[in-house]
Amino acid sequence: MDCSSTPPAPPVHRASGHKALVGLVCALVLVAGSAFGPPVEPAMTVVIDAGHGGKDPGNLGTGRYKTTEKDITLSVAKKTAAYIEERIPDVRVVMTRTGDTYPTLPDRVRIANDAKADLLLSIHCDSFTKSSAVGSSSFVMGLGKSETSLRVASQENAAIFEEADPQGFDPDDPDTFIALALKQEIYLGRSLQLAEAIQTQFRERVGRRDRGVRQAGYYVTAYSNMPSVLVELGFLTNPAEEDFLRSAQGQDYMSSALFRAFRDYAKQWFSLESAVQSAPEETEKNPEVELTPSENIPAPAAPAWFEVLTGDCNAEVCFSIQAASQRSRAPLVTAEGADIPNVVVQQVGSVHKYRVGSTGSYAAACQMRDTLRRNGFPDAFVVAFEGDQRIPLQEALKKGRN
Ligand SMILES: [Zn+2]
Missing domain, CATH: 3.40.630.40 (Zn-dependent exopeptidases)
Known part of the structure; x- marks a missing residue:
């Protein structure tokens, strides 16, 4: 069936059932084509x-x-x-x-x-x-x-x-x-x-x-x-x-x-021309609707070892623990999902460095480090700061002795 040619002229003297049918089918195909468009090429x-x-x-x-x-x-x-x-x-x-x-x-x-x-x-x-x-x-x-x-x-x-x-x-x-x-x-x-x-x-x-x-x-x-x-x-x-x-x-x-x-x-x-811009409906089945959180998930209880990480440092040189560094953003949590306290996140280039605790005592810092290593942060190590400036650990220890 050729739908691209001119539709047959309306019969003048006698009805032509066949031609009328072809015209009707062509019209339906054209209507359908304009309504739904050609098959969508995936974007x-x-x-x-x-x-x-x-x-x-x-x-x-x-x-x-x-x-x-x-x-x-x-x-x-x-x-x-x-x-x-x-x-x-x-x-x-x-x-x-x-x-x-x-x-x-x-x-x-x-x-x-x-x-x-x-x-x-x-x-x-x-x-x-x-x-x-x-x-x-x-x-x-x-x-x-x-x-x-x-x-x-x-x-x-x-x-x-x-x-x-x-x-x-x-x-x-x-x-x-x-x-x-x-x-x-x-x-x-x-x-x-x-x-x-x-x-x-x-x-x-x-x-x-x-x-x-x-x-x-x-x-x-x-x-x-x-x-x-x-x-x-x-x-x-x-x-x-x-x-x-x-x-x-x-x-x-x-x-x-x-x-x-x-x-x-x-x-x-990607250029997604077909992304539906429908008005949100008030139904949970509609993925466009903003949902109210169905429940508040309580954080797991803080484990006892968190206590080691508390404390403050007023000394000239302070020690802290770098517990992790990673490209992605993630809260520093225990394996169970409890938030580690006193975390400072510093972004250096594309890497986030997670620092925990602060103390003027190197021995206390080592205890923090070992506790973190035992509890899911095997790469934890001690870092030293003078004011906001990170300084080499050896230099910090030397200053501590003076
Ligand atoms: Zn799985």
């Missing part, structure tokens, strides 16, 4: 990876329910994908799984790389040996040496060591790790930007406890050739957080938060 591709699946249940949470991490990651991944597809049709969404299946970690990377994706979002849930640990984190690829980075990386990478071909991946091998981190370095800025946006959404719109953005060596984010973020929605070993993340409302909230963070990121880097 970008996002891969959404629901962690674990099939024979790999992920973490088992508190053990009160049959559902495990793999069920929650799939549910949140599907809801997030549906929000994006509904509201930003010129974004192509690719899922690494849509059912209870087990793509290996290399399979997931292959799916993302073959799709020439512009972004990879991997969704997981955290676990810890103590049920008090609480909060949401986002991870980007990098040299994360904190206890949290190493713990989470080993949990999420566990599946790779059951594979026949782990591609030589050994997160404990510094050469492998540094090479992978350097490869991801070109994507780090964008990965950090999305991760920050996700954490802001989790904190401000869903009222989750914000454990910040960290760098860690995940297999999936390490080998994918695109900006990538791995989110830990919360701790399934914490009864309240597990109940929240299992609930339909909790999953709607978290998916909405992921959708909004993604939309803001995508709008900045």
Whole structure:
């Protein structure tokens, strides 16, 4: 049927049923074409990876329910994908799984790389040996040496060591790790930007406890050739957080938060003509709506060792502890999520340095350092200051003797 030619002239002497039908169909096709436009060329591709699946249940949470991490990651991944597809049709969404299946970690990377994706979002849930640990984190690829980075990386990478071909991946091998981190370095800025946006959404719109953005060596984010973020929605070993993340409302909230963070990121880097500008509706199902935090998550109780970090320094030379330094912004918290007190954050170039405590006594500083090292900050070391000026430790010790 040729619709581009002039429509047939109206019959003059006798009705032509066939011609009238062709004209009607052409008109309908033209109307339909103008209403819906040509098939939308995707402006970008996002891969959404629901962690674990099939024979790999992920973490088992508190053990009160049959559902495990793999069920929650799939549910949140599907809801997030549906929000994006509904509201930003010129974004192509690719899922690494849509059912209870087990793509290996290399399979997931292959799916993302073959799709020439512009972004990879991997969704997981955290676990810890103590049920008090609480909060949401986002991870980007990098040299994360904190206890949290190493713990989470080993949990999420566990599946790779059951594979026949782990591609030589050994997160404990510094050469492998540094090479992978350097490869991801070109994507780090964008990965950090999305991760920050996700954490802001989790904190401000869903009222989750914000454990910040960290760098860690995940297999999936390490080998994918695109900006990538791995989110830990919360701790399934914490009864309240597990109940929240299992609930339909909790999953709607978290998916909405992921959708909004993604939309803001995508709008900045891609021309998304189809981004829907619909008026918000007063429904929890609408991801555009700003939600009132459903609950306030209390911080875990301060452990007794925090006492070592208190005190002030009025001396000429003061000692302090550099507990951590990292590219990303993250509150300095214990493994359980309690805020370390008396933290001073100093940004030097693109690195944030986290300093804790202040004392005129070098011995007290060493005690602070050792306490921090024992409690999740293995790289803690003593630094010295004269006024606001950092001075070499040797010089500080010499001055202290005079
Ligand atoms: Zn996981």
